[in-house]
Amino acid sequence: MGLPLAVSQLVVTAADRRLLDIPDFTARSGECVGIKGPSGAGKSTFLYALAGLLPNATGKVVWGEADVLALRAGARARFRRDFVGLVFQDFLLFEELGAEANASIGTAFAPRRRRDTMRRRSRQHLDELGVPAGRRAVRTYSGGERQRIALARALAADPGVILADEPTASLDAAAKGQLIGDLVGAARSGGKTLIAVSHDTALLDAMDRTVTVMNGVLLPNAAPAGADHA
Numbered sequence: 001m002g003l004p005l006a007v008s009q010l011v012v013t014a015a016d017r018r019l020l021d022i023p024d025f026t027a028r029s030g031e032c033v034g035i036k037g038p039s040g041a042g043k044s045t046f047l048y049a050l051a052g053l054l055p056n057a058t059g060k061v062v063w064g065e066a067d068v069l070a071l072r073a074g075a076r077a078r079f080r081r082d083f084v085g086l087v088f089q090d091f092l093l094f095e096e097l098g099a100e101a102n103a104s105i106g107t108a109f110a111p112r113r114r115r116d117t118m119r120r121r122s123r124q125h126l127d128e129l130g131v132p133a134g135r136r137a138v139r140t141y142s143g144g145e146r147q148r149i150a151l152a153r154a155l156a157a158d159p160g161v162i163l164a165d166e167p168t169a170s171l172d173a174a175a176k177g178q179l180i181g182d183l184v185g186a187a188r189s190g191g192k193t194l195i196a197v198s199h200d201t202a203l204l205d206a207m208d209r210t211v212t213v214m215n216g217v218l219l220p221n222a223a224p225a226g227a228d229h230a
């Protein structure tokens with residue numbers, strides 16, 4: 001089950017500079033939204049603010065009933081653990097650990113009663129995503145396989161929200177195509193809300209709609225999905 005998103009008066013500042021100013025943004029539960037824009041525009045800042053990861057963000061970021069910016073640090077971390085799966089450009093895996101250990105790393109932070117389910121789910125996702133089994137360290141896996149391990153990790157808690165930051169940027173053409181199918185497939189089959197920052201037109205084309213960030217603000221963007229992403 002996805003969560004709807006309602007953002008209002010979101011402002012992020014750093015060293016007296018306003019990095020982001022988003023008066024209003026919403027996404028429906030289960031919607032897949034792409035975020036595009038030039039380098040340095042504020043796309044990652046926007047995504048991390050949506051995850052409640054930026055201490056210098058003000059305003060409201062309401063996922064379902066929860067305003068993550070109004071939560072204290074511990075409650076924010078618990079909200080992320082339970083409701084948000086994160087996927088990063090450079091995977092952020094523990095290189096010396098195996099695929100299963102990485103995919104189920106969230107169990108270390110989960111209540112004991114949920115750990116078996118999370119382990120089972122991460123094994124199932126690794127199988128479904130076609131990640132070769134084995135006890136070897138993930139540094140020996142290909143980029144595409146590593147990103148699928150990261151996706152299995154993001155899905156382990158069955159979150160209502162997936163936030164992805166340039167998830168295909170480190171992959172070759174074939175791996176990009178597979179990852180897009182896997183990521184969007186996981187979101188759509190699970191009814192999860194997916195927000196993905198990307199320059200990848202194939203990924204943006206797979207979203208329900210795409211918005212543009214420029215100089216820290218959202219441009220009015222009436223273009224339907226599949227229209228020009230330049």
Ligand SMILES: Nc1ncnc2c1ncn2[C@@H]1O[C@H](COP(=O)(O)OP(=O)(O)OP(=O)(O)O)[C@@H](O)[C@H]1O
Nearest residue numbers: 014015019037038039040041042043044045046213
């Ligand atoms: N903590 C910070 N302190 C100061 N400036 C920051 C901080 N975080 C980000 N910035 C600046 O904010 C701007 C937006 O950064 P952001 O990473 O959100 O851009 P982006 O659109 O994701 O770019 P790219 O496509 O290159 O990843 C950049 O100019 C960056 O240098």
